[in-house]
Amino acid sequence: ETGVTQSPTHLIKTRGQQVTLRCSSQSGHNTVSWYQQALGQGPQFIFQYYREEENGRGNFPPRFSGLQFPNYSSELDVNALELDDSALYLCASSPGGVGETQYFGPGTRLLVL
Amino acid sequence: AQSVTQLDSQVPVFEEAPVELRCNYSSSVSVYLFWYVQYPNQGLQLLLKYLSGSTLVESINGFEAEFNKSQTSFHLRKPSVHISDTAEYFCAVMGPSGAGSYQLTFGKGTKLSVIP
Numbered sequence: 001e002t003g004v005t006q007s008p009t010h011l012i013k014t015r016g017q018q019v020t021l022r023c024s025s026q027s028g029h030n031t032v033s034w035y036q037q038a039l040g041q042g043p044q045f046i047f048q049y050y051r052e053e054e055n056g057r058g059n060f061p062p063r064f065s066g067l068q069f070p071n072y073s074s075e076l077d078v079n080a081l082e083l084d085d086s087a088l089y090l091c092a093s094s095p096g097g098v099g100e101t102q103y104f105g106p107g108t109r110l111l112v113l
Numbered sequence: 114a115q116s117v118t119q120l121d122s123q124v125p126v127f128e129e130a131p132v133e134l135r136c137n138y139s140s141s142v143s144v145y146l147f148w149y150v151q152y153p154n155q156g157l158q159l160l161l162k163y164l165s166g167s168t169l170v171e172s173i174n175g176f177e178a179e180f181n182k183s184q185t186s187f188h189l190r191k192p193s194v195h196i197s198d199t200a201e202y203f204c205a206v207m208g209p210s211g212a213g214s215y216q217l218t219f220g221k222g223t224k225l226s227v228i229p
Contacts, residue, residue: 004156033216042117042203042219043157048210056214090156098215099145099164099207104156 004093004105012111018079021108023091025072029103031096032074034066037088037107049074050096078110086112115140115208119220126194127228134189134223136178136204145207146187147217148178152200160202163187199227 005024013019025032031050035043045058049068063079072093078085088109092102120135138146145164149157161172168180178189187204201222210216 006156031214035217035219040221042205042221043217045210045216045218048214048216050214055212056210056216058210058216092157092217098143098209099162100215101147101159101162102217103159104149106156 004091004103006089006091006105006108008108009106010109010111012113013081014113015081015083017081017112018077019081019110021076021078021089021091021110023074023076023093023105025074025093026103029093029095030072031094031100032068032072033092033094033102034074034076035090035092036060037090038084039087043090046076081112083112086110115142115206115218117204117206117218117220119204119223121223122221123224123226125226125228128196129193131192132190132194132198132225134202134204134225136187136189136220138185138187138204138206140206140208142208144180144182145215146178146180147205147207148172148176148187148189149203149205149219150200151203151222157203160189194225194227196227196229198225200225 033048034046037043048056088107094100094102116139147162148160205217205219
């Protein structure tokens with residue numbers, strides 16, 4: 001059984017640019033959540049996708065957007081990058097539903113200069 | 114709304130000594146609680162979770178946590194730590210985030226350092 005994978009592992013961008021991060025879900029999982037983990041902080045919920053539809057969103061601006069594909073893989077897009085967007089971005093997949101465990105990928109570390 | 118407070122940002126402990134990592138939560142709905150562990154430069158791994166039933170839950174590597182509703186706590190304990198337990202530990206509460214979705218709300222984490 002393949003776990004959650006993310007690409008790329010590291011990325012350096014400059015302020016104002018756009019970035020796309022990718023995530024492959026664990027087999028059999030139809031729900032993907034994205035989290036931002038700033039240095040020294042716990043992860044913060046960005047949004048969740050279930051069967052290709054966004055069905056939950058945290059306190060992040062619209063320049064954070066995403067997609068989920070029919071194979072349940074997912075993308076996180078961030079436009080107009082700001083310095084404060086520098087963080088570890090974590091993707092988690094789950095079977096969906098209350099109480100279900102979310103399984104995390106290794107993350108993508110984004111640095112915005 | 115949910116929130117999690119991890120009372121200690123860093124906990125140093127000698128090898129083979131016991132340890133307790135403290136977690137308090139706030140939730141307006143049914144409570145589902147999780148502990149995750151993060152090793153350096155890695156993602157989060159589930160350690161254990163509480164959904165319902167017995168208030169004491171255990172992990173396969175010797176950690177346990179007890180759900181205490183009256184004190185709104187979910188402290189993590191291990192009777193004897195190993196060097197390999199050195200990592201950052203996150204407590205999280207699961208709650209609704211709209212349209213049938215459920216999100217994890219994390220604490221700020223506790224860095225456990227095991228001293229040889």
